[in-house]
Amino acid sequence: EITRIKGHQSSEIAELLGYADSECIIHRPANALKELIENSLDAGSTKIQITVKDGGLKLLQIQDNGHGIRREDMAIVCERFTTSKLKSFEDLSTIGTYGFRGEALASITYVAHVTITTKTVDSNCAYRAHYSDGILVPPKPGVSAEPKPCAGNNGTQITAEDLFYNVPARRKAMRNFSEEYNQIMNVVNRYAIHNAGVSFTCKKQGSNQVDISTLSTGSIIDNIRQVYGVNTASELIEVNKEYREFEVKLKGYISNANYSVKKMTYPFLYLSLDINPKNVDVNVHPTKREVLFLHEDEIIGRICDVIQARLANTNSSRSFLTQT
Numbered sequence: 001e002i003t004r005i006k007g008h009q010s011s012e013i014a015e016l017l018g019y020a021d022s023e024c025i026i027h028r029p030a031n032a033l034k035e036l037i038e039n040s041l042d043a044g045s046t047k048i049q050i051t052v053k054d055g056g057l058k059l060l061q062i063q064d065n066g067h068g069i070r071r072e073d074m075a076i077v078c079e080r081f082t083t084s085k086l087k088s089f090e091d092l093s094t095i096g097t098y099g100f101r102g103e104a105l106a107s108i109t110y111v112a113h114v115t116i117t118t119k120t121v122d123s124n125c126a127y128r129a130h131y132s133d134g135i136l137v138p139p140k141p142g143v144s145a146e147p148k149p150c151a152g153n154n155g156t157q158i159t160a161e162d163l164f165y166n167v168p169a170r171r172k173a174m175r176n177f178s179e180e181y182n183q184i185m186n187v188v189n190r191y192a193i194h195n196a197g198v199s200f201t202c203k204k205q206g207s208n209q210v211d212i213s214t215l216s217t218g219s220i221i222d223n224i225r226q227v228y229g230v231n232t233a234s235e236l237i238e239v240n241k242e243y244r245e246f247e248v249k250l251k252g253y254i255s256n257a258n259y260s261v262k263k264m265t266y267p268f269l270y271l272s273l274d275i276n277p278k279n280v281d282v283n284v285h286p287t288k289r290e291v292l293f294l295h296e297d298e299i300i301g302r303i304c305d306v307i308q309a310r311l312a313n314t315n316s317s318r319s320f321l322t323q324t
C-alpha cells in the first residue's frame with residue numbers, strides 16, 4: 001500500500017530530510033536508472049531488464065518481475081513523498097529498503113514522460129498509466145488519464161522518455177550518448193554484481209547484443225566474472241569478517257598483490273558492509289551517495305587491517321581459483 005509519509009507536510013519533510021524542496025536528484029540518465037533499479041530490487045524482483053536509447057535520453061526502460069503496484073495506488077505513485085516503504089519517521093531507524101522518501105518517481109516525472117505498466121499477482125490484468133509532473137496525464141488529448149487495463153506479466157515496466165525535454169540547457173549538455181551509456185553501464189554493473197540472486201540485462205534498443213548479463217543463480221564472484229571477465233575474477237581474494245562489537249559484517253573480493261602489476265591497471269575491490277540499520281544515518285544525501293554510520297573510523301581502520309593481512313598472506317599466489 002502506498003501512502004503519504006504521515007505526520008508532516010511536504011515542506012516539513014524536505015526540511016527534516018535536510019535539503020531544499022526544489023533540489024532535483026536527476027542530473028543525468030544514470031541517476032534516473034539507479035533509482036529505478038533500486039525500486040525494482042525493493043519490489044523483490046529476481047529479473048531486471050534494462051533497455052536504453054540515445055544514452056537514456058530518448059528512452060530508459062526497466063522491466064522487472066517484482067510485486068507490482070496495485071491499481072488503487074497508481075494515481076499517487078508518482079507524487080512526492082508517497083511511498084509504501086515508510087509510514088512514519090520513526091521507521092527510519094529500521095529501514096531495510098533502498099528507498100523510503102517517495103521522491104524518485106516524482107523527480108523523474110518532472111523531467112521526462114513516464115509510462116508505468118504494472119501487474120500484481122492478485123490482479124487478473126495489468127494496468128498502464130502515463131505521468132508528468134507527479135500526476136496522471138492522458139496519453140493523448142481528449143482521452144482519460146485513468147490507468148487502463150492491458151495485458152502484461154506480473155511485475156512492473158517503467159519507461160522514461162525524452163529525458164530533460166523541458167530543461168533545454170541540460171539536454172544540450174548531454175550530447176555524448178556513449179558517455180551517458182557508459183555511466184548507465186557503470187550503475188548496472190555495480191548493482192548486478194552486488195545482488196546475487198537477481199539477473200540483470202542491459203542493452204541498447206534495437207540491438208541484439210546484450211551488453212551486461214548476469215544470471216539469477218549466480219554468486220557474487222560469478223557476477224564479477226560476467227561483468228569483468230574471467231581474468232579479473234580468477235585473481236581475487238575473498239575477505240570475510242564479522243565485527244560483533246560494531247554489529248558489522250564485511251564481505252569482499254580484492255585483487256591479489258600481483259594483479260595490478262601484471263595487468264597494469266588499478267586494483268579491483270568489491271566491499272560489502274552489512275550494518276545494523278539503527279547504526280546508519282541514510283538521511284545525509286538525497287540519493288544516499290553518502291551515508292553516515294556509527295564507529296566509522298574504527299571500522300575503516302579494521303577493514304584496512306584485514307585487507308592488508310590478507311594481501312600479505314597471499315602475496316605471490318593466485319589464491320582464488322574459480323570455475324570457468
Ligand code: ADP
Pocket residue numbers: 001002035039040042043064066067068069077082083084085098099100101102103104105106156
Ligand atoms: P521510494 O522508493 O522512496 O518509496 P519512489 O518514488 O522511488 O519512492 O517509489 C514510490 C513507490 O512506488 C514505492 O514506495 C513503491 O511502492 C512503488 N514502486 C516504484 N517502483 C516500483 C516497482 N518497480 N515495483 C513495485 N513498486 C514500485
Ligand code: MG
Pocket residue numbers: 035038039098099100102104105
Ligand atoms: Mg525508490
